[in-house]
Amino acid sequence: MSGVVAPxxxxxxxxxxxxxxxxxxxxxxxxxxxxxxxxxxxxxxxxVCYLLLKGSVPSESQLKDFESHLCENRKLRDGVIxxxxxxxxxxxxxxxxxxxxxxTGMFFKHNVSDPGYRYLAAIQLIAKLxxxxxxxxxxxxxxxxxxxxxxxxxAANFLYMLxxxxxxxxxxxxxxxxxxxxxxxxMNASTFSARVVxxxxxxxxxxxxxxIGALSGPLHGGANERVVKLLQEIGTLDNVEPYINAKMDxxxxxxxxxHRVYKTNDxxxxxxxxxxxxxxKSDGDNGVLKIARRVEEVVTARLGTKGIYANVDFYSGLxxxxxxxxxxxxxxxxxxxxxxxWLAHWLEQLEDNRIYRPRQIYSGEHGVTIxxxx
Amino acid sequence: MSGVVAPxxxxxxxxxxxxxxxxxxxxxxxxxxxxxxxxxxxxxxxxVCYLLLKGSVPSESQLKDFESHLCENRKLRDGVIxxxxxxxxxxxxxxxxxxxxxxTGMFFKHNVSDPGYRYLAAIQLIAKLxxxxxxxxxxxxxxxxxxxxxxxxxAANFLYMLxxxxxxxxxxxxxxxxxxxxxxxxMNASTFSARVVxxxxxxxxxxxxxxIGALSGPLHGGANERVVKLLQEIGTLDNVEPYINAKMDxxxxxxxxxHRVYKTNDxxxxxxxxxxxxxxKSDGDNGVLKIARRVEEVVTARLGTKGIYANVDFYSGLxxxxxxxxxxxxxxxxxxxxxxxWLAHWLEQLEDNRIYRPRQIYSGEHGVTIxxxx
Numbered sequence: 001m002s003g004v005v006a007p008x009x010x011x012x013x014x015x016x017x018x019x020x021x022x023x024x025x026x027x028x029x030x031x032x033x034x035x036x037x038x039x040x041x042x043x044x045x046x047x048v049c050y051l052l053l054k055g056s057v058p059s060e061s062q063l064k065d066f067e068s069h070l071c072e073n074r075k076l077r078d079g080v081i082x083x084x085x086x087x088x089x090x091x092x093x094x095x096x097x098x099x100x101x102x103x104t105g106m107f108f109k110h111n112v113s114d115p116g117y118r119y120l121a122a123i124q125l126i127a128k129l130x131x132x133x134x135x136x137x138x139x140x141x142x143x144x145x146x147x148x149x150x151x152x153x154x155a156a157n158f159l160y161m162l163x164x165x166x167x168x169x170x171x172x173x174x175x176x177x178x179x180x181x182x183x184x185x186x187m188n189a190s191t192f193s194a195r196v197v198x199x200x201x202x203x204x205x206x207x208x209x210x211x212i213g214a215l216s217g218p219l220h221g222g223a224n225e226r227v228v229k230l231l232q233e234i235g236t237l238d239n240v241e242p243y244i245n246a247k248m249d250x251x252x253x254x255x256x257x258x259h260r261v262y263k264t265n266d267x268x269x270x271x272x273x274x275x276x277x278x279x280x281k282s283d284g285d286n287g288v289l290k291i292a293r294r295v296e297e298v299v300t301a302r303l304g305t306k307g308i309y310a311n312v313d314f315y316s317g318l319x320x321x322x323x324x325x326x327x328x329x330x331x332x333x334x335x336x337x338x339x340x341x342w343l344a345h346w347l348e349q350l351e352d353n354r355i356y357r358p359r360q361i362y363s364g365e366h367g368v369t370i371x372x373x374x
Numbered sequence: 375m376s377g378v379v380a381p382x383x384x385x386x387x388x389x390x391x392x393x394x395x396x397x398x399x400x401x402x403x404x405x406x407x408x409x410x411x412x413x414x415x416x417x418x419x420x421x422v423c424y425l426l427l428k429g430s431v432p433s434e435s436q437l438k439d440f441e442s443h444l445c446e447n448r449k450l451r452d453g454v455i456x457x458x459x460x461x462x463x464x465x466x467x468x469x470x471x472x473x474x475x476x477x478t479g480m481f482f483k484h485n486v487s488d489p490g491y492r493y494l495a496a497i498q499l500i501a502k503l504x505x506x507x508x509x510x511x512x513x514x515x516x517x518x519x520x521x522x523x524x525x526x527x528x529a530a531n532f533l534y535m536l537x538x539x540x541x542x543x544x545x546x547x548x549x550x551x552x553x554x555x556x557x558x559x560x561m562n563a564s565t566f567s568a569r570v571v572x573x574x575x576x577x578x579x580x581x582x583x584x585x586i587g588a589l590s591g592p593l594h595g596g597a598n599e600r601v602v603k604l605l606q607e608i609g610t611l612d613n614v615e616p617y618i619n620a621k622m623d624x625x626x627x628x629x630x631x632x633h634r635v636y637k638t639n640d641x642x643x644x645x646x647x648x649x650x651x652x653x654x655k656s657d658g659d660n661g662v663l664k665i666a667r668r669v670e671e672v673v674t675a676r677l678g679t680k681g682i683y684a685n686v687d688f689y690s691g692l693x694x695x696x697x698x699x700x701x702x703x704x705x706x707x708x709x710x711x712x713x714x715x716w717l718a719h720w721l722e723q724l725e726d727n728r729i730y731r732p733r734q735i736y737s738g739e740h741g742v743t744i745x746x747x748x
């Protein structure tokens with residue numbers, strides 16, 4: 001027993017895991033041993049989900065079955081739509097998602113000790129999260145929710161359910177890549193929370209509900225929302241240099257730069273930077289992408305030697321903005337991607353489970369008493 | 375950096391905390407330095423909430439103000455009642471509670487960086503949880519929810535909101551003591567989950583929602599439900615000895631006995647054993663309390679020397695049963711009590727916060743590739 005607390009458990013290993021791997025020095029991220037660049041170029045989010053849950057790349061027919069299962073499970077029950085209709089429209093979509101996931105779990109009998117059930121529940125959750133987010137996003141604007149379209153892939157269908165229009169291929173592709181890039185990232189607060197709650201043998205809807213809660217915290221998800229705010233504040237290309245220099249001279253943090261793990265380029269940002277070029281063509285003179293590129297140049301010139309570079313939030317924020325997605329949907333989209341990682345960690349946790357019950361170091365008094373006349 | 379994983383983080387300290395203290399060898403539990411026996415005899419759940427949140431016993435006027443704040447915050451918005459009406463009536467009340475808490479959070483603007491807001495939010499959550507549990511418990515039986523009665527204390531009002539009848543004083547008192555006994559218990563999976571989610575600066579409704587999730591797992595909350603099942607299976611006083619002996623000869627676990635921390639009498643069970651005497655008077659020949667006492671005698675005779683005694687779940691299960699509470703409300707009642715501890719830990723976490731981001735030990739492959747014809 002150690003008597004020293006590591007704040008935030010930094011450096012303390014809480015599990016052996018074979019799901020993802022990060023080399024922060026070299027800027028490498030792998031899922032099940034496959035480099036993220038390779039997956040972004042050759043795979044789809046659906047295939048990555050299979051890879052994370054099952055441990056290896058599916059055969060063609062396995063992938064087809066998996067995609068069919070996802071499609072079949074996209075639709076929400078009428079009862080769930082009814083619940084989403086009653087939610088407060090001004091509330092945050094992350095809270096709406098948490099409520100919708102908890103409420104959906106009430107319709108199922110859970111059998112957490114059965115690996116077959118666990119796998120099916122994982123498919124249900126991955127399939128339904130986008131439908132929940134899209135339904136709330138429309139209902140709060142007094143628009144009718146749109147039923148999933150089985151002819152569309154996971155990312156394209158999500159965009160379709162938001163707008164009712166089939167998205168152009170580049171938009172669907174770039175969102176698909178964003179989902180791949182956000183699917184897992186070793187241990188972090190939401191994944192850890194999924195493992196802690198999962199270790200009590202709580203049902204998977206409850207597990208995901210808790211992880212959504214952790215992701216909703218501004219120290220975890222949410223950085224990409226603030227990137228958009230930064231770019232909007234800057235406003236024009238000419239304003240980039242004075243704005244950023246003033247902020248950095250005042251030692252303020254620039255949103256979307258630096259990462260706790262990556263001391264070189266965030267490999268996810270590198271992938272998105274490449275894809276953003278396609279979108280850049282349609283950017284006006286003071287377009288958000290041009291401003292962002294200039295921000296990156298200015299910041300990297302000053303901080304790159306210190307290992308501080310644009311991170312995935314910087315690029316996902318501006319890509320989502322360019323796709324006309326509402327800013328408060330950015331973190332729910334993170335959840336739509338990361339749910340695959342949470343569930344892979346949940347499955348892994350249950351293979352060799354032990355309930356998390358750490359220790360505390362008591363720092364208070366002893367022997368206080370209350371005595372009072374009765 | 376240690377390279378060894380402690381399963382379940384057993385023995386690993388994750389925080390310094392001045393909220394509660396357990397001595398498992400001596401069978402001692404203290405809140406803020408005050409022995410649980412002392413609190414059970416001299417305090418109320420409301421006062422214990424103040425003690426846990428604020429760190430010391432309130433003055434008479436501080437307690438009065440605190441009780442008023444709790445009373446004022448008991449009522450649910452119409453919008454929340456409407457949501458509870460839409461929840462699936464056959465679902466588990468813990469999932470309903472999770473959904474209701476998440477949905478309620480959507481009505482508020484959260485300012486987690488403001489200690490004043492944090493304290494008020496804690497009061498709101500402690501006040502509203504019983505109303506949510508009672509509302510769902512009635513609505514699922516097609517009964518109208520009952521508005522809180524401000525003339526009643528926290529425990530009595532909960533029983534009133536379940537039935538519409540003011541409870542007899544002994545019933546209200548014993549539930550109040552049960553709430554006191556379950557209010558905090560150092561680090562455990564739900565409290566830890568509250569700290570992990572809280573460390574992301576997520577809002578307090580989200581934090582509590584996640585902790586409810588962890589408590590819902592059968593390895594955490596829920597043991598007292600299974601105690602009732604055991605007593606029902608035994609059925610008669612004469613059947614106790616053969617039933618228990620057969621189960622123990624087969625090396626099966628007897629629900630409600632033994633505790634990970636207490637190697638002697640669980641001090642909470644000791645308090646409840648004393649209070650159950652009052653209820654025992656109204657017990658028939660084969661009443662559940664008489665059967666329970668006999669079970670305790672038989673098990674303790676065989677296992678007491680090994681440090682295995684009746685725990686708090688054993689007694690709370692049968693007390694709740696004797697109070698005619700529905701079995702699947704036992705864990706929600708645990709949540710109604712423990713929310714005070716979760717929030718005290720949340721407040722403590724935020725005083726000196728660092729996001730939980732532990733490490734994993736990667737156990738998978740490297741250098742796998744996908745290459746396929748486009």
